[in-house]
Amino acid sequence: MSQSLPRLVWQRSLPWVAPVLLLLLWQLAAQTGWLSSRVLPAPLAIGKAAWTLALSGELWQHVAVSARRALSGFAIGGGAGLLLGLLTGSFRRAEILLDTSLQMVRNIPPLALIPLVILWFGIDEGAKLFLVSIGVFFPIYLNTYHGIRSVDATLIEMGRSYGLSGWGLYRDVILPGATASILVGVRFSLGFMWVILIVAETISASSGIGYMTMNAREFLQTDIVLVGILLYALLGKFADLTARGLERFWLRWHPGYQH
Amino acid sequence: MNHNSRETEALASSAAIVNAKGTGLSLRSIVKRYGEREVLRSIDLDIQPGEFVAIVGRSGCGKSTLLRVIAGLEEIQSGVQLHDGRQESTHDDTRIMFQESRLLPWKKVLANVSLGLTRDRYLEVLDVLNEVGLADRRFDWPSRLSGGQRQRVALARALVHRPRLLLLDEPLGALDALTRIEMHALIESLWREHGFTALLVTHDVHEAIALADRVILIEDGQITQDLHVRLPRPRARSDAAFAALEELLLNQLLGKTLIKPDALAA
Numbered sequence: 001m002s003q004s005l006p007r008l009v010w011q012r013s014l015p016w017v018a019p020v021l022l023l024l025l026w027q028l029a030a031q032t033g034w035l036s037s038r039v040l041p042a043p044l045a046i047g048k049a050a051w052t053l054a055l056s057g058e059l060w061q062h063v064a065v066s067a068r069r070a071l072s073g074f075a076i077g078g079g080a081g082l083l084l085g086l087l088t089g090s091f092r093r094a095e096i097l098l099d100t101s102l103q104m105v106r107n108i109p110p111l112a113l114i115p116l117v118i119l120w121f122g123i124d125e126g127a128k129l130f131l132v133s134i135g136v137f138f139p140i141y142l143n144t145y146h147g148i149r150s151v152d153a154t155l156i157e158m159g160r161s162y163g164l165s166g167w168g169l170y171r172d173v174i175l176p177g178a179t180a181s182i183l184v185g186v187r188f189s190l191g192f193m194w195v196i197l198i199v200a201e202t203i204s205a206s207s208g209i210g211y212m213t214m215n216a217r218e219f220l221q222t223d224i225v226l227v228g229i230l231l232y233a234l235l236g237k238f239a240d241l242t243a244r245g246l247e248r249f250w251l252r253w254h255p256g257y258q259h
Numbered sequence: 260m261n262h263n264s265r266e267t268e269a270l271a272s273s274a275a276i277v278n279a280k281g282t283g284l285s286l287r288s289i290v291k292r293y294g295e296r297e298v299l300r301s302i303d304l305d306i307q308p309g310e311f312v313a314i315v316g317r318s319g320c321g322k323s324t325l326l327r328v329i330a331g332l333e334e335i336q337s338g339v340q341l342h343d344g345r346q347e348s349t350h351d352d353t354r355i356m357f358q359e360s361r362l363l364p365w366k367k368v369l370a371n372v373s374l375g376l377t378r379d380r381y382l383e384v385l386d387v388l389n390e391v392g393l394a395d396r397r398f399d400w401p402s403r404l405s406g407g408q409r410q411r412v413a414l415a416r417a418l419v420h421r422p423r424l425l426l427l428d429e430p431l432g433a434l435d436a437l438t439r440i441e442m443h444a445l446i447e448s449l450w451r452e453h454g455f456t457a458l459l460v461t462h463d464v465h466e467a468i469a470l471a472d473r474v475i476l477i478e479d480g481q482i483t484q485d486l487h488v489r490l491p492r493p494r495a496r497s498d499a500a501f502a503a504l505e506e507l508l509l510n511q512l513l514g515k516t517l518i519k520p521d522a523l524a525a
Contacts, residue, residue: 158361161330162416163351163375172374176365253365255402 041223046230049223058212063231066208069125070197070235073132078189081137082182085144089178090170095145102141110135111199123204128197135196136189140182147181148174180254183247190239198232280454281309282342282352282424284329289338291324298324300480302338308423311450311457313467316477317512322460325477326428329458330355342424354422358429360409362401362416369397372416380419387419388412390449407438411445418449425450427459431466443469447493464508468501469494476511484511 023043029035030042037045053059084102088095110131121127151174159173201210213228251257284306291299298321306312316322327333329340331350342350362371372384388394391411401409410430417425427446431439447470450457461467467474468488476484486508490500 154357154359154361155363157332158357159374161332161355162420168375172366173363176363179365253367253400253402 038220038222041226046223046226049221050227050230053224053227059227059231062207062209062212063235066197066201066210067235069128069201069208070132070193073129073197074136074189074193076129077133077136078140078186080133081140081185081189082144085141085182085185086148089145089148090174099145106138106142110196114199114203118204128200128205131200132193132196135192139188139192140185143181143185143188144178147178147185150181151177179250183243183250186246187240187243190243191236194232194236194239280423281307281456282350283308283344284424284456284458285339285341285344286329287339287341289325289328289340290336291321291328291333292336298480299328299335302480302482304475304482306456306458308343309454309456311459311470311472313459313461313471313474314477315461315464315467315474315508315512318462320477321480322477323428326355326426326458326460329353329424330426350424352421352423353426354417354420354424355426355428356410356413356417356430358432360401360406360413362409362412364401366401367397368393368399368401368404368412371401371412372397372419374416376419384415384419387415390418391415391445405438407434407442410434410442414446414449418453421453422455424456424458427457429460429462432462439466444493446470451492464505464512465496468504468508469496474504474508476508478512484508 026035026040027043030037030040030045035042041049050059084098088099088102113131113134117127117130121130155173155177156169159169164172197208198210201208202214205211205214209228209231213225216222216224216228248257284304286302286304289299289302289304290297302325314322314325324333328335330353332355339346342353362368363374366374368388369384372388373380376384385394385397388397391414393408393411393415396404396408401412404412413430431442434442443466446457457470459467459470464474468490471488474484474486474488475482476486486504488504490498490504494501
């Protein structure tokens, strides 16, 4: 708190100088006609398009549909990944039974399944849910499995010799020891969740942000396409912030997260 | 025959502190192998209730393994182990303190000491934290403590279970010299107050003589020396008798690898 206020404001605003300059330049280029609005509309025009979409309620409807798909896919795939990861991480027999098969499936990129998924589910909600679930499953499964396996064995030995066993040992020693690794998986899969959803919505959808941008493309509304892209960026950032918040809370004991 | 004379001797020396608060320990022909390698070769040892015994030896001599066998953390290939004359596989009244504190980093000091206890024993936890002088740090994360403080928390965590046998596996090995001296005083006073049987594994002969009633030397998986320390407590480290004992033990420890003077001259 030894710094003066103007100095603090200057330091905080420093990272934003370059983006603001770029925006100004972009606006100028578009206004002078040097940049065609078909290629890249002016920032103000994009803002206006977003505003109009927000006022009509269309924007929120699409955001809500996309967010619901993303979150339910995350809940299903992430939940299954966590459960199976805990299972194979904790029980040698479950590992022998399941891990090899899961590792084989893992090597198939989820997007390679699109033709098959369309054959199975057509182009309705099921297809998108399935793709997102598969996409988020593996990062969480792998990191949970690895996290449980790499819990410090000396702590487990200590726990046992201090009378812990079964669920008590799991709750006090093993699960907390694996949390850092599980959260890494959550963060990975939150990023992946949007990537998969974008592709799925772009290929086939009748609502959602992906549908909105594909629809706008047909009418050459580049400004709305850009609104869609920016929305994905914002939602992705929001997901990352959530993951970081979870890390701050659950890993508050960790020296790396204390400040 | 040999056992008997040792037992009576031990009894005589520690008659003043024999009490029901400590476990009596008898080991007979304990053998421990890792694959082909024999780490403990037929160990026989009797420890009186309430006795403070130090086990010294070079690294790799088997002293830590012996402690882990007594703690029930290692399987043995043959031999018998009696706690208070009974042969049990689990020892609820035995607690071990490791070289590293092994505190759970995700639990605050208070929760670490309360590990495995029910909530209604909160006051006991506070009491024992007071005894090690860390009650005011009870809401801190272990990562915020120094190495010595962490070992004091680990000591509190062991003591809150009111152990009758406390096993100390080089718990001071990683601490600086001043902190070690403070810890010696703390461990000695807690041992005198609580009356548990203490078994300390250390490579530090000085530490062993400062704390123990009896120092046992292990070399190559066998007990090669069993020495009673009859110095008054608290022990003056500059005392001539203290120094003589230290010299004796060190000489025996170094004996096998001692460089001969004529070899040095050549």
